[in-house]
Amino acid sequence: MSDRVFDAVVIGGGHHGTIIAPYLAKAGLKVGVFELLDHLGGSCVTELGPAPGFKMNFCAQFTRLYGHPVYKEFNLRDEGLQYAFPDTNEAIIFDDETAYVSYAAFPVVNKETGATQYSEENVKRTYDSIAQFSKADAERYLELTQIYRDLWKPAFTRYRYSPPPPYGTPDALEELMLNPKSGLDPTMQFMTCKQIAHYFFESDAMRILTLRGFMTSFGIFPDAVPGLGAIIPTIHLTLGWETAAVAKGASGALTDALVSAGKKIGVEYFVNADVAKVLVENGRATGIQLADGTQVTAKQMVVADVGTYQLFERMLGQKYQTQEMKRRLASLSFDMGNVWWGAIAVHELPDYKVAKQYGPDINATPRTYFAPKDLEYFEKRYTHELYLLGISSKSFNLSAPDTLWDPSRAPEGKHLVTFEDYTCPVSWFSRKEWRQMAEQYFDSLMEQWKTYAPNMTRDNIIGYRVITPVDLQDTHPDMRDGNWGEGNMCAVQAGRFRGLPGGYRTHIKDLYMCSSAVFGGGGIARGSSYNCYQIIAEDHKLRKPVF
Numbered sequence: 001m002s003d004r005v006f007d008a009v010v011i012g013g014g015h016h017g018t019i020i021a022p023y024l025a026k027a028g029l030k031v032g033v034f035e036l037l038d039h040l041g042g043s044c045v046t047e048l049g050p051a052p053g054f055k056m057n058f059c060a061q062f063t064r065l066y067g068h069p070v071y072k073e074f075n076l077r078d079e080g081l082q083y084a085f086p087d088t089n090e091a092i093i094f095d096d097e098t099a100y101v102s103y104a105a106f107p108v109v110n111k112e113t114g115a116t117q118y119s120e121e122n123v124k125r126t127y128d129s130i131a132q133f134s135k136a137d138a139e140r141y142l143e144l145t146q147i148y149r150d151l152w153k154p155a156f157t158r159y160r161y162s163p164p165p166p167y168g169t170p171d172a173l174e175e176l177m178l179n180p181k182s183g184l185d186p187t188m189q190f191m192t193c194k195q196i197a198h199y200f201f202e203s204d205a206m207r208i209l210t211l212r213g214f215m216t217s218f219g220i221f222p223d224a225v226p227g228l229g230a231i232i233p234t235i236h237l238t239l240g241w242e243t244a245a246v247a248k249g250a251s252g253a254l255t256d257a258l259v260s261a262g263k264k265i266g267v268e269y270f271v272n273a274d275v276a277k278v279l280v281e282n283g284r285a286t287g288i289q290l291a292d293g294t295q296v297t298a299k300q301m302v303v304a305d306v307g308t309y310q311l312f313e314r315m316l317g318q319k320y321q322t323q324e325m326k327r328r329l330a331s332l333s334f335d336m337g338n339v340w341w342g343a344i345a346v347h348e349l350p351d352y353k354v355a356k357q358y359g360p361d362i363n364a365t366p367r368t369y370f371a372p373k374d375l376e377y378f379e380k381r382y383t384h385e386l387y388l389l390g391i392s393s394k395s396f397n398l399s400a401p402d403t404l405w406d407p408s409r410a411p412e413g414k415h416l417v418t419f420e421d422y423t424c425p426v427s428w429f430s431r432k433e434w435r436q437m438a439e440q441y442f443d444s445l446m447e448q449w450k451t452y453a454p455n456m457t458r459d460n461i462i463g464y465r466v467i468t469p470v471d472l473q474d475t476h477p478d479m480r481d482g483n484w485g486e487g488n489m490c491a492v493q494a495g496r497f498r499g500l501p502g503g504y505r506t507h508i509k510d511l512y513m514c515s516s517a518v519f520g521g522g523g524i525a526r527g528s529s530y531n532c533y534q535i536i537a538e539d540h541k542l543r544k545p546v547f
């Protein structure tokens with residue numbers, strides 16, 4: 001690759017790099033995206049496997065990009081990103097053969113725009129499902145659904161897609177907390193996940209689901225303090241308010257659509273390009289240098305879709321670190337959000353015993369957990385077992401039978417089911433131990449799965465792949481210790497506190513950060529890159545994005 005000149009250089013062609021690039025190009029800039037790996041998408045990719053003829057998600061699985069402003073702004077549906085919207089939302093099946101299924105209170109009514117509409121019928125169905133565990137929780141669901149519609153949803157959308165204001169100026173959720181009708185109060189900023197689960201619900205079933213929801217969405221354990229920004233989406237997940245969407249073609253379809261939109265407006269993408277350095281002159285970012293020595297000029301800005309350590313330690317180095325930054329870097333933590341993850345190619349999808357009593361929807365829910373109904377174990381012993389042994393004795397497994405809605409991921413008549421459980425950071429064990437543990441984990445998973453779904457036997461398996469935190473760290477340099485969020489997503493590393501001081505704007509002029517290491521945080525469709533673009537637009541007088 002010869003030396004090149006761009007207005008804006010984006011480091012990393014991951015989820016947020018591929019979102020911000022078309023925004024910059026639409027503002028009239030010449031944009032170059034430089035990606036380390038031999039493909040774009042970062043943690044938002046489709047891979048072949050786990051058996052011939054199957055396609056799986058190496059990372060992100062549950063995505064709702066149709067709700068992100070980029071979907072509308074760049075007509076991603078026309079670029080090939082199509083979602084299926086199942087009627088069911090989320091299910092949990094307990095070991096005492098009880099189960100809960102939620103149906104979206106606000107199902108998608110327009111597949112083109114993703115517009116939603118309140119559904120009385122679905123609310124009634126979810127209400128009944130909760131009421132079998134607790135009438136009070138079912139009533140709470142009704143009360144919270146109204147609050148969500150009137151207050152939480154608009155405030156949360158504003159919160160997610162706006163750069164956080166400085167400390168002292170309330171953000172959209174802090175404003176909400178001051179409204180007595182919001183059901184939120186200031187103490188909640190400091191409650192643990194456990195306290196939140198106990199505050200909102202009285203039944204063990206709903207508390208377990210809430211605690212598991214904090215892990216699914218934020219990678220955090222019962223004793224962590226989630227902060228306001230994690231409470232609403234977790235209660236939202238527990239109660240299944242919005243449609244769970246399934247991307248046709250798996251998660252790579254999101255990246256493909258974004259890149260297609262970018263190419264149409266002139267974005268240039270380079271793969272196998274390991275960015276080693278950010279070039280700085282007179283305190284201003286002026287370009288990048290690749291590991292092979294190639295230099296690329298950025299006339300106006302460099303935007304990094306990489307993590308905090310890579311950017312500040314590797315690409316800028318000690319010379320540009322203040323003492324305060326060193327202290328901040330030393331205090332960042334990555335010790336939650338480590339998963340056993342993967343996919344199983346099967347002849348038949350799991351057929352849960354409870355389907356006899358609860359009906360077929362339980363087998364056809366895009367997010368299906370199975371779990372022991374043992375709140376005390378979950379709250380008191382589960383994380384200890386994970387940190388000591390890497391594998392919990394009782395699985396709180398999340399799975400997704402996506403081929404029901406997207407048959408393109410498997411050969412005709414066959415299926416794929418994704419799984420997720422939690423574990424500990426990479427550094428707790430040696431590589432050899434992780435390899436052994438992956439097999440032990442899978443054996444334990446299958447032993448437990450068949451007690452819930454008797455057809456989940458070895459005979460049903462065509463192939464499987466277990467992705468460990470080591471695999472994640474090896475392929476994603478910013479997922480330190482295998483942390484999928486690129487840094488714990490608890491209160492102290494969330495909202496305006498995420499990232500080093502400066503957030504999207506770094507202490508180097510014209511050097512910005514747009515990855516999940518800044519607010520938004522880890523997860524597809526979160527606001528990092530959209531918010532970063534708003535900051536850039538302000539600094540460089542560029543057009544405002546569509547909201």
Ligand SMILES: Cc1cc2nc3c(=O)[nH]c(=O)nc-3n(C[C@H](O)[C@H](O)[C@H](O)COP(=O)(O)OP(=O)(O)OC[C@H]3O[C@@H](n4cnc5c(N)ncnc54)[C@H](O)[C@@H]3O)c2cc1C
Pocket residue numbers: 011012013014015016017034035036037040041042043044058059060061062063273274275276305306310339341472476477478479483484485486514515516517521522523524525
């Ligand atoms: C196992 C797993 C499961 C997940 N499941 C979900 C899910 O179901 N739903 C959900 O919403 N989210 C999920 N996530 C989280 C989600 O995938 C990520 O939060 C999101 O993709 C992060 O986007 P990003 O742009 O910050 O990082 P990435 O997508 O990782 O992009 C960063 C890019 O920078 C590149 N890069 C790194 N270093 C360099 C360098 N030196 N030079 C050039 N390029 C470089 C990387 O190769 C990568 O392409 C999951 C993550 C994991 C790991």
